[in-house]
Amino acid sequence: MSNVATGAFAELDELDMAIVDDWQRNFPLVPRPFSVIAKQNDVRESYVLERYKALKEQRILSRIGTILAPNTIGxxxxxxxxxxxxxxxxxxxxxxxxxxxxxxxxxxxxxxxxxxxxxxxxxxxxxxxxxxxxxxxxxxxxxxxxxxxxxxxxxxxxPNRSHTKVVRAEEADMSCIQPEDRILLGALEDGLPLVGRPYMELAKTLGWTEARVIGRLTDLLEGKIIRRFGCVVLHxxxxxxxxxxxxxxxxxxxxxxxxxxxxxxxxxxxxxxxxxxxxxxxxxxxxxxxxxxxxxxxxxxxxxxxxxxxxxxxxxxxxxxxxxxxxxxxxxxxxxxxxxxxxxxx
Known part of the structure; x- marks a missing residue:
């Protein structure tokens, strides 16, 4: 399990750091995203899911979800x-x-x-x-x-984070928004379900197909409506x-x-x-x-x-x-x- 301090903040071990820091953006938009992350770190998919659940319980990870461009949807x-x-x-x-x-x-x-x-x-x-x-x-x-x-x-x-920084002034493409996107993003307010096929789980809730969920998230990312999709950290x-x-x-x-x-x-x-x-x-x-x-x-x-x-x-x-x-x-x-x-x- 994660190495959590008892004081005001937590210390992350190497795997925790990798699955959180490396996936604050560009979270895999594939049917089994946690499998992709597991393979990258040479561990089991089930173990990655356990770690994410523990990090959320410890309030290190707020959620795996979307950060929207301001005043686009909503x-x-x-x-x-x-x-x-x-x-x-x-x-x-x-x-x-x-x-x-x-x-x-x-x-x-x-x-x-x-x-x-x-x-x-x-x-x-x-x-x-x-x-x-x-x-x-x-x-x-x-x-x-x-x-x-x-x-x-x-x-x-x-701790030794790079100071290299790229600032992009990217305008959101409002034309890519579809009426059902608000429903999808509403279902993601509390974060991606921590299960093997999270997009399928969302699809069942919405009455959609898994492909439709992944497709809409992809389009909203490409249109800069979603500015970032990934781990949201409680700094x-x-x-x-x-x-x-x-x-x-x-x-x-x-x-x-x-x-x-x-x-x-x-x-x-x-x-x-x-x-x-x-x-x-x-x-x-x-x-x-x-x-x-x-x-x-x-x-x-x-x-x-x-x-x-x-x-x-x-x-x-x-x-x-x-x-x-x-x-x-x-x-x-x-x-x-x-x-x-x-x-x-x-």
């Missing part, structure tokens, strides 16, 4: 709220109870609760935000994605203890010149532009930095600030304190309603 928004410190746990639990909330973090800032809402369309996203505001009694500040420069949390988790559990969101106030006509430079930095996992909130939040350029320590994260941030130079009128760093919820997005009607299932704070 809609999403990052939002924040300022909550008194003695009410953070209570309000965070209330926010997490909404099925449409798939990420919910406490960060070091006056705006201290940051969460992502995803739903079938913009109207439902806005309704969830209104419901959260009404339920909690605190104002919600939505920060909508205006431009993505780099969106990829599928970075290597190996804090494998040693990336420092999660920092860095935000800058950059003149609007300069963002497109500066952001691509930041996106190419090996320490940056996400880079995008979002709207400001006049009088409350002047920042429009965001980068996410995932590191093993606060000191390592600050080194990356210092490097980014050198790249931004005098173009930044202001900036701030929001280190993550706690993760209250992290799961795959839910796109169906149920996303509007509170859910009885939440993820405990890590």
């Amino acid at each position: 809609a999403s928004v990052l939002a924040a709220m300022a909550v008194p410190i003695d009410q953070v746990d209570e309000i965070a639990a209330s926010i997490s109870s909404f099925a449409g909330v798939n990420h919910n973090y406490e960060r070091e800032n006056e705006l201290n609760l940051w969460f992502v809402v995803t739903a079938s369309d913009r109207q439902n996203v806005d309704q969830i935000l209104a419901d959260i505001e009404a339920t909690t009694g605190y104002q919600v500040y939505p920060f909508r994605l205006e431009q993505a420069y780099h969106l990829d949390l599928g970075f290597s988790i190996r 804090r559990r494998v040693g990336f203890k420092s999660n920092a969101m860095v935000v800058w106030d950059i003149a609007d006509d300069m963002v497109d010149q500066i952001a691509p430079k930041l996106a190419r930095d090996p320490g940056v996992s996400l880079c995008y532009r979002r709207n400001r909130h006049e009088g409350r939040w002047p920042y429009n350029l965001y980068c996410m930095v995932h590191s093993s320590s606060r000191e390592e994260a600050k080194c990356v941030i210092d490097r980014l600030n050198c790249q931004v130079g005098l173009n930044a009128r202001n900036h701030t760093i929001l280190f993550s304190r706690r993760c209250f919820k992290q799961r795959g997005a839910q796109l169906g009607p149920a996303a509007r309603s509170p859910s009885p299932h939440t993820v405990a704070a890590q």
Whole structure:
């Protein structure tokens, strides 16, 4: 079995690392994908399945599933709220109870609760935000994605990971989306079934054929609607203890010149532009930095600030304190309603 530490994070052995790190993208789209992975590692298919199940139980692996291009199938928004410190746990639990909330973090800032809402369309996203505001009694500040420069949390988790990085600005082909794709992606919200023929299992649930499931996933990947298909890692559990969101106030006509430079930095996992909130939040350029320590994260941030130079009128760093919820997005009607299932704070 996996070699799991009893502390704040887990240590992966060689096989665990191979079946997770090597398959964060390009997961085999063949009838027996776990057999492909087993052969590559010279072990039995059943043993690979056992390891994946153990990694999921240990909350190292969130799921094997899809990461979608933003606002293609469904809609999403990052939002924040300022909550008194003695009410953070209570309000965070209330926010997490909404099925449409798939990420919910406490960060070091006056705006201290940051969460992502995803739903079938913009109207439902806005309704969830209104419901959260009404339920909690605190104002919600939505920060909508205006431009993505780099969106990829599928970075290597190996201790000696390479710093080679390719940033691609690929536009999603909306014409490849078919009406039934939402049903397929909804069936994958909790991840690929951990069985010998997972696509057949999905096909039975949907009343499809196995070939149709594999075909649609292939088409959505080729059309860049699915940005990544593979292992989704809970990074804090494998040693990336420092999660920092860095935000800058950059003149609007300069963002497109500066952001691509930041996106190419090996320490940056996400880079995008979002709207400001006049009088409350002047920042429009965001980068996410995932590191093993606060000191390592600050080194990356210092490097980014050198790249931004005098173009930044202001900036701030929001280190993550706690993760209250992290799961795959839910796109169906149920996303509007509170859910009885939440993820405990890590």
